[in-house]
Amino acid sequence: MAGPRKASPRMPYDGVVVGAPVSIPYRRYSTNTAHWWVGRAVREVVQRAGLRSSDIDGFSLSSFTVGPDTAIGLTQHLGLSPRWLDHVPLGGASGVVALRRAARAVQCGDAELVVCVAGDTNQVDSFRRMLSTFSRFAQDAVYPYGSGGPNASFALITRNYMMRYGATREDFGKICVAQRDNALHFPHALMKKKLTLDEYLGARPISDPIHLFDCVMPCAGAEAFVVCKEDVARSLGLPAARLLATVERHNAFPDDPIQYRGGWAMDIGELYAMAAVTPDDVDFVQTYDDYPVICMMQMEDLGFCGKGEGPDFVRSHTLTADGSFPHNTSGGQLSVGQAGAAGGFLGLVETVRQLTGEALGATVPDAKVGLASGFGMINYDRGLASGAALLAGGQA
Amino acid sequence: MTEPLSRPKRKDPLKKTRIPLLPQGTRSRTALGLTAAAAEGRFQLQVCGDCAAVVYPPRDACPRCLSASLPFCDVDNRGTLLAETTIRTSTDVYFRERMPWRIGTVLLDAGPAIVAHLHGDLREGERTRLELKLDKSGQAIVIALPARDTPNMADDPQWRELTCDPKYRRVLVTDGRTAVGQAMAEALSQAGASIVFVGVADPWKPFPGEERLRKLERVEIVVLDLTDTISVNECAGEFAPRVDILVNTAEHVRTGGIVERKGLTVAREELEVRYLGLMRIAQAFGPVLRARGADGINSAAAFVNLVSVFALASWPAYGAFSATEAACLSAAQSLRAELRPGGVKVVNVFFGPLETEWYQAVPPPKLAPSALGRAVVQALRQGLEDVFVGDIAEDIRARLAVNPKALERELGS
Numbered sequence: 003m004a005g006p007r008k009a010s011p012r013m014p015y016d017g018v019v020v021g022a023p024v025s026i027p028y029r030r031y032s033t034n035t036a037h038w039w040v041g042r043a044v045r046e047v048v049q050r051a052g053l054r055s056s057d058i059d060g061f062s063l064s065s066f067t068v069g070p071d072t073a074i075g076l077t078q079h080l081g082l083s084p085r086w087l088d089h090v091p092l093g094g095a096s097g098v099v100a101l102r103r104a105a106r107a108v109q110c111g112d113a114e115l116v117v118c119v120a121g122d123t124n125q126v127d128s129f130r131r132m133l134s135t136f137s138r139f140a141q142d143a144v145y146p147y148g149s150g151g152p153n154a155s156f157a158l159i160t161r162n163y164m165m166r167y168g169a170t171r172e173d174f175g176k177i178c179v180a181q182r183d184n185a186l187h188f189p190h191a192l193m194k195k196k197l198t199l200d201e202y203l204g205a206r207p208i209s210d211p212i213h214l215f216d217c218v219m220p221c222a223g224a225e226a227f228v229v230c231k232e233d234v235a236r237s238l239g240l241p242a243a244r245l246l247a248t249v250e251r252h253n254a255f256p257d258d259p260i261q262y263r264g265g266w267a268m269d270i271g272e273l274y275a276m277a278a279v280t281p282d283d284v285d286f287v288q289t290y291d292d293y294p295v296i297c298m299m300q301m302e303d304l305g306f307c308g309k310g311e312g313p314d315f316v317r318s319h320t321l322t323a324d325g326s327f328p329h330n331t332s333g334g335q336l337s338v339g340q341a342g343a344a345g346g347f348l349g350l351v352e353t354v355r356q357l358t359g360e361a362l363g364a365t366v367p368d369a370k371v372g373l374a375s376g377f378g379m380i381n382y383d384r385g386l387a388s389g390a391a392l393l394a395g396g397q398a
Numbered sequence: 399m400t401e402p403l404s405r406p407k408r409k410d411p412l413k414k415t416r417i418p419l420l421p422q423g424t425r426s427r428t429a430l431g432l433t434a435a436a437a438e439g440r441f442q443l444q445v446c447g448d449c450a451a452v453v454y455p456p457r458d459a460c461p462r463c464l465s466a467s468l469p470f471c472d473v474d475n476r477g478t479l480l481a482e483t484t485i486r487t488s489t490d491v492y493f494r495e496r497m498p499w500r501i502g503t504v505l506l507d508a509g510p511a512i513v514a515h516l517h518g519d520l521r522e523g524e525r526t527r528l529e530l531k532l533d534k535s536g537q538a539i540v541i542a543l544p545a546r547d548t549p550n551m552a553d554d555p556q557w558r559e560l561t562c563d564p565k566y567r568r569v570l571v572t573d574g575r576t577a578v579g580q581a582m583a584e585a586l587s588q589a590g591a592s593i594v595f596v597g598v599a600d601p602w603k604p605f606p607g608e609e610r611l612r613k614l615e616r617v618e619i620v621v622l623d624l625t626d627t628i629s630v631n632e633c634a635g636e637f638a639p640r641v642d643i644l645v646n647t648a649e650h651v652r653t654g655g656i657v658e659r660k661g662l663t664v665a666r667e668e669l670e671v672r673y674l675g676l677m678r679i680a681q682a683f684g685p686v687l688r689a690r691g692a693d694g695i696n697s698a699a700a701f702v703n704l705v706s707v708f709a710l711a712s713w714p715a716y717g718a719f720s721a722t723e724a725a726c727l728s729a730a731q732s733l734r735a736e737l738r739p740g741g742v743k744v745v746n747v748f749f750g751p752l753e754t755e756w757y758q759a760v761p762p763p764k765l766a767p768s769a770l771g772r773a774v775v776q777a778l779r780q781g782l783e784d785v786f787v788g789d790i791a792e793d794i795r796a797r798l799a800v801n802p803k804a805l806e807r808e809l810g811s
Contacts, residue, residue, distance in 0.1 A: 209483045382455055
């Protein structure tokens with residue numbers, strides 16, 4: 003197979019930082035609209051950074067449930083007058099993608115202060131309605147097949163991965179149990195009870211081999227952060243993490259009959275080269291965890307082990323915040339909940355918190371470099387969008 | 399191994415009849431190409447006119463070469479089941495009450511990976527053949543079957559959702575006085591229908607074939623005169639709740655075009671038997687069929703219309719007859735939309751001249767009534783919606799697809 007064309011070296015993100023990591027506590031169901039959740043997140047960013055709304059000259063929105071509005075409608079709704087506007091409807095990849103677009107805008111002076119926000123509501127019937135109309139391929143070729151939603155699609159991916167690489171339910175369970183341990187320290191997590199491996203293994207089947215604790219809980223919530231230059235952050239007195247490198251890829255490896263790798267595998271060399279670090283330098287990783295098999299795929303595709311070595315890698319590490327491979331330190335979506343597009347921000351916002359010393363729960367000791375990755379948009383049979391960002395704490 | 403169906407018990411009249419639910423039937427316009435293929439029992443996918451890539455799900459541009467030329471073509475239906483899952487929870491009300499439900503990813507030899515429903519006898523890693531079927535919503539879906547037939551495979555619950563198999567179903571054949579009606583009764587009885595009611599107007603009047611008809615197993619003659627609204631309503635009042643498959647075999651064949659007929663008497667009779675007869679039957683039985691679409695093993699399944707293929711293009715030698723058949727076809731299309739909410743299929747079975755007295759002067763090939771009976775059973779077992787039986791019907795179908803104007807001239811010369 004032809005590899006990607008040799009790309010010219012990318013311009014570094016000199017002086018671009020991310021701050022004001024905001025998570026609005028999630029709720030299982032909400033009678034409020036997505037607009038309400040987005041508004042709360044923007045307000046908290048403004049308060050945290052000591053801004054007025056008129057200081058926000060860049061605005062990026064990710065949401066599944068804000069329809070019929072898009073980002074433009076929200077400017078009037080929230081009373082913002084940005085000179086740079088973006089709408090990133092990329093689900094689980096929206097955080098990384100929003101960040102990298104905003105970073106270039108800030109770096110080039112198209113905007114000084116970009117607020118990136120993701121928010122979704124979850125009303126009693128909204129998940130079902132979203133599934134049936136998620137995409138044209140979903141409508142034509144997925145939903146009429148048992149209407150199992152992402153559980154069924156990821157069941158096929160998980161089943162195939164287990165057969166191909168010998169992963170077991172115990173391996174996936176170890177990921178979920180460690181995340182729950184992390185979540186017990188995170189005040190916003192919807193899951194408050196300890197999870198044991200036996201409970202994980204004994205849970206009811208949802209779509210074999212997916213069982214209850216492999217699934218995220220859809221909920222309402224919002225996440226946000228600010229992207230600006232380092233001097234702006236300093237003048238605001240805002241703790242911030244430096245952006246080292248990002249990658250983004252869509253519809254990678256379209257000829258794989260079933261997804262067993264994501265777009266990261268195409269771009270991982272570029273990610274580390276741009277950041278001038280290696281996987282060994284990374285102190286913690288926030289993978290996109292809609293299902294544990296995707297976490298394992300990311301451990302491989304992001305270079306922490308070779309393809310197919312994910313199961314052994316998980317077996318040989320402790321995955322809690324204080325472990326040998328700190329992973330999804332707030333508990334991830336599996337334990338905090340999946341608030342629609344905010345799920346694509348969760349890992350990134352937690353990364354900024356860890357690097358700026360603002361962790362709300364379990365803290366990774368001496369964390370200097372963190373990696374957050376995103377994955378999303380099951381258009382037909384696989385997640386199409388992938389992205390990753392490397393960030394560093396402390397001063398340059 | 400598929401567990402064979404057991405004969406359903408008599409229904410407790412106090413028990414609630416389940417409301418028929420449908421899987422989601424919304425499709426993109428392009429995806430309706432699959433529905434067209436499924437209606438006739440073909441396995442067709444888009445094949446790129448420029449690079450020959452086989453494309454799925456349906457698209458409007460080729461993902462390999464961006465060509466907009468993506469016609470639906472017959473494609474090799476063989477593949478391998480790569481992975482399967484058993485879905486145990488669903489957000490959809492139709493599937494919720496049919497859990498657990500198996501689906502899987504099939505890599506087609508021809509190229510694409512297809513998420514398909516799975517027949518119960520197919521296992522992960524095995525070879526499979528894919529078929530396009532119409533689900534209860536009337537739209538196309540793909541089901542993966544074992545590479546070779548297995549015992550009782552037609553009894554698999556996921557498969558039976560897609561078919562109108564006469565096994566253990568109760569059938570009404572509307573007119574048993576004709577050779578076609580008698581052949582239909584025999585074929586359906588042999589196909590395992592639990593009973594075949596056969597309508598006969600004025601049963602005290604003897605008719606050819608009567609003795610043989612009365613001797614057929616599980617056949618019961620009932621009073622039914624399609625030209626009499628009261629008779630149709632009385633029959634429905636007594637039998638409609640026990641009819642799962644209705645086969646309208648009403649026939650009225652006379653020669654002559656429009657000018658040739660000289661007067662309206664025969665045309666009125668034709669319409670009375672065929673068009674108005676169909677309406678009477680549909681109005682009397684349709685509402686009960688539609689309400690019983692999810693009523694267990696012997697749920698209401700199909701309304702079968704026997705229609706002359708000359709409904710699609712007039713044959714001036716039988717011109718007035720063709721016009722009446724066209725009216726029946728149009729009514730059947732409306733009926734299809736009206737019965738769909740119950741998950742009941744309207745099956746149009748098109749045929750050419752028959753081996754019967756009314757086509758005496760027509761040269762062969764002509765269709766034996768028994769062949770028509772077998773074709774109806776096959777269509778029900780396969781869950782088809784449009785069926786062309788015999789050489790003439792298939793020929794007309796093919797010529798119509800190529801050039802309808804040419805066909806009009808040819809039939810009129």
